[in-house]
Amino acid sequence: MLSRVAESLYWMSRYIERAEDITRILTVNFHALLDARLEDSQQGWQSLVSITGDDPLYKRNFPEYSARNVSEFLLWHPSNPNAVMACLTQARENARSVREQISIEMWEHINKLYFLIKEVNRSAVLRGPHEFFSQVRDGSQAFQGVTDATLTHGEGYEFIILGKHLERAEKTVRILDVKYATVNTMVEGTPEASLQLVAMLKSCSAFEPFRREYASVLQTSRVAEYMLLSQQFPRAVLYCLLRAQRAVGVLATDTSIPMSNQAARSNRTLGRMCAELQYLDIQDVLGEKMHPLLLKQLRLMNLVGDEITRAYFNTQVILPGPKSQQQQQQQ
Amino acid sequence: MMTTEAMNRSSTQPIVNGDYDIGAFFDEMFESPGVPRPHYKILLDHLTTLNAGTFEERRRAADISFLYQGITFTVYGQQEGIERIFPFDLIPRVIPHAEWDILERGLSQRVTALNHFLHDVYHEQRIIAEKRIPARLVFGAKNFRREMIDIDVPRSVYAHITGTDLIRDEHGNYLVLEDNLRSPSGVSYMLENRQAMKRTFARLFENYGIMPIEHYPQELLSTLRSVAPHGDPDATVVLLTPGVYNSAYFEHSFLARQMGIEIVEGRDLVTHDNHIYMRTTRGLKQVDVIYRRVDDDFLDPLAYRQDSLIGVPGLINAYRAGNVTLANAIGTGVADDKAIYAYVPDMIHYYLGEEPILQNVPTFLAENDLDRSYILANLDKLVVKSVNESGGYGMLVGPHATTEECERFREKIQAYPRDFIAQPTISLSRHPTYLNGELSGCHIDLRPYVLAGETVKLVPGGLTRVALRRGSLVVNSSQGGGSKDTWVLYD
The missing domain is CATH 3.40.50.11290 (Rossmann fold)
Known part of the structure; x- marks a missing residue:
């Protein structure tokens, strides 16, 4: 597969996932914040922007945090490269550049989704976004469904899986980081704390799955444990990292040439991250220790991204030629 | 604006009505008012059963499917919304087998001769030495590539894919308008139009006997x-x-x-x-x-x-x-230079010893003194073309041009005679096309695609382009043209 194609598939997948994640975070909190007091609500809207990591950019464009401003910023403000509109545009451009590598169904779905947000009545969405949000979510999930059902599960598919799970893992970590900080200042068991925990779970579509797993009261430690360490829930950090590692493993072994240095590195970094989480006791990282752990995870995720880029997308050109020449170049 | 009532009334109107005007043109569907040519009879019978509402619905379904599949082209010079679908007309063009047979033989002959010519000008240059074509025309062509001289290409084939544009005059004769030997485009529309037609008019295909192009x-x-x-x-x-x-x-x-x-x-x-x-x-x-x-x-x-x-x-x-x-090989552009185009019939005589099966449009070269004075005296009647441009750019359509436009071209022709040719205005054949609720006659052309490798071959069909602006003669997609599916029938 062409390096450029692999890179486009990877980013197409990341951007679609990002659009869906941002939409979900917005939906969930839009509803939760309608119930909150004004000062809490401002803080709540700010935390949404923090989740995307684009706080400085927001401050440069908007004077204050409100439902309208934050929604606009996260959905389609031209200054925001991670807005849902920008993500879907990027996803579509990437898909377009590899039109011949993806199935017709995938292309049709991504196009539909793109035109949905491009042509939507924006002020109507800002007044009542619920239906629009479900359309974006359905569109993204339909795209992921047809990808699974219509694309050959070969090399390109693994790059898609890899991109999707790295993106998901990152978003779950960010949600956990921001929301955990808020909940941590509250008294366990109060209605406010419960409300925050529910919002945290719903931001990852984890509320009902969590309920089935832990039928007891909502406890911060259990929610954190579920979102971080579940190996069954498809948006839990550990689940995503394990799946990403499997993809890297398939990519590295499914090849006639020995695993390159860089490919081996991304495999090792992911392996270390998974091992750390697999043997983690949640009690050891509660309270103040949560934030450093999550920061470290984010840093390693960035590292993995770089290593994958170097291993597959920006490969150093080693020209076929006489043996001596190759050895020289490897030194 | 139309009232709802008026819209409802018009949507129940049949799309085939007595208003269709053949005019002074060769009409592809009608021999005379109300009388279809035999190969259009089944199609016309079917169209007669449709009203504007149903037809509009099918048209919209086809357009949306083009958009969702991303079958679009990009228009430059406009900001937002730069992606457009190439307008598609649901009324197909039908070509009887015997006509196609002539086109197929004529185009194969032409492309074979063009490939001989390309090999010759980049090797022995016999045709120039024997003065069958002026040396200055060949060597002065913008797309003559000196670096191709004495380079051998596999099977001596230069133009592997050729898109030749054909038109029909007022008598229905097919004429070659130009050969496109540099990456001709549009073949994907030929294929996608067929898919769209099969989705929209599945039943028509059952009994029509249409040759496949897939x-x-x-x-x-x-x-x-x-x-x-x-x-x-x-x-x-x-x-x-x-x-x-x-x-x-x-x-x-x-x-x-x-x-x-x-x-x-x-x-x-x-x-x-x-x-x-x-x-x-x-x-x-x-x-x-x-x-x-x-x-x-x-x-x-x-x-x-x-x-x-x-x-x-x-x-x-x-x-x-x-x-x-x-x-295609490098340097094929020398053979689709519009001045050299005028010599293709001579190439066929010279290399193949055959009579050309398809005729050129009569062409005057501003390069020749006699031709030039004729062109300058008749600017208001001729179509003047720049030899290197394509896509409908750099053209003067005399009968439709203003005096200033004519004067601008006059100066350019006098300054750079090698760069211009002129042709009489041909009244292109017309084809019934759906516009605003009914059929109107619109001018069309035809671009079949000729493949040359081990053998020369064509798939039976091509891209029929249609000028969707009433009265317009320009069919290029960048100039407001659309396209139709092209049906070549079995014997």
Whole structure:
């Protein structure tokens, strides 16, 4: 597969996932914040922007945090490269550049989704976004469904899986980081704390799955444990990292040439991250220790991204030629 | 604005009504008012059962499916909404078998002669030495490529894919308007239009006896394979595109997908030791045949334009070394120069010893003194074309032009006679086309695609382009044209 194609598939997948994640975070909190007091609500809207990591950019464009401003910023403000509109545009451009590598169904779905947000009545969405949000979510999930059902599960598919799970893992970590900080200042068991925990779970579509797993009261430690360490829930950090590692493993072994240095590195970094989480006791990282752990995870995720880029997308050109020449170049 | 009532009334009106006017033109469907030609009878019977409402619904369904599939082209010079679908008219053009038979033989003959000509001008130059075509026309052509002299290309084929534009005059005679030997586009529309028609009018296909065209990508691939260096049957074929932002990118990606080959950009290819490789996730892989949709000038920044970012440094050396085949070859543009076009019938006589099966449109070369004075005296009656432009740009349509436009062309013709030709205004044939709730006659042309490799072949069909502005003679997609499906019937 062409390096450029692999890179486009990877980013197409990341951007679609990002659009869906941002939409979900917005939906969930839009509803939760309608119930909150004004000062809490401002803080709540700010935390949404923090989740995307684009706080400085927001401050440069908007004077204050409100439902309208934050929604606009996260959905389609031209200054925001991670807005849902920008993500879907990027996803579509990437898909377009590899039109011949993806199935017709995938292309049709991504196009539909793109035109949905491009042509939507924006002020109507800002007044009542619920239906629009479900359309974006359905569109993204339909795209992921047809990808699974219509694309050959070969090399390109693994790059898609890899991109999707790295993106998901990152978003779950960010949600956990921001929301955990808020909940941590509250008294366990109060209605406010419960409300925050529910919002945290719903931001990852984890509320009902969590309920089935832990039928007891909502406890911060259990929610954190579920979102971080579940190996069954498809948006839990550990689940995503394990799946990403499997993809890297398939990519590295499914090849006639020995695993390159860089490919081996991304495999090792992911392996270390998974091992750390697999043997983690949640009690050891509660309270103040949560934030450093999550920061470290984010840093390693960035590292993995770089290593994958170097291993597959920006490969150093080693020209076929006489043996001596190759050895020289490897030194 | 129409009232709802008026809209409802018009949507129940039949689309075939007594208002259809044949005018003074050759009408493809009607022999005389109300009397269809035999090969259109079944189609007309079917159309008669449709009202504007039903037809509009089907048209919208087809348009939406084009948009969702991303079958769009890009219009430059406009900001937002630059992606447009190529307007598609649901009334197909029908060509009886006997007519197609003549076109097929005529086009094969023409492309064979053009390939002989290209080989000749880049080798012995016999046709020039024997003064059958003026040397200054050939060597003065903007797209004559000196670096191709004495370079041998596999099977001596230069133009592997040719899109020849045909028109019909007021008597229904097919005439060749121009040959496109440099990456002709539009074939994906020919294929997609057929798909759209099958979805929309499935029942019509059952009894009509329409020859299939769906195998075009396979024929193209085998043509490309047949010209691989050293006759390698397992050659690696790729399609080279300028990139996603090219207006024809949809077509590039469509063809690559249909052929199952990689679509590459310049940055995906590297040269080493006069061989071309593509960069893959598993290292470098050698490339043997490049179906390039990039113009000569942009192919290699070392050989041509240094500012080209879409080319491959070193490609021309690898090509000259015979390690990679380019389709079409470099330098084919000399043969679709509009002044040299005038000599194609002579080429057919000279190289093949045959009579041309298809005629040219009569052409005056501003280069010749006699022709030039005729052109300048009759500017208001002629169509003047710049020899190197295509796509409907750089044209003067005399009868429709203002005095100032005519004067501007007069000055240019006098200053640069080699750059201009003129042709009489042909009243192009017209075809019933759906416009605003009913059928109207619109001018059309036809571009079949000729493949030349081990053999010369065509799939039975082509792209019928239609001028959707009432009275307009220009059918190019960049100038407000649309297209129709083209049905060639079985014997």
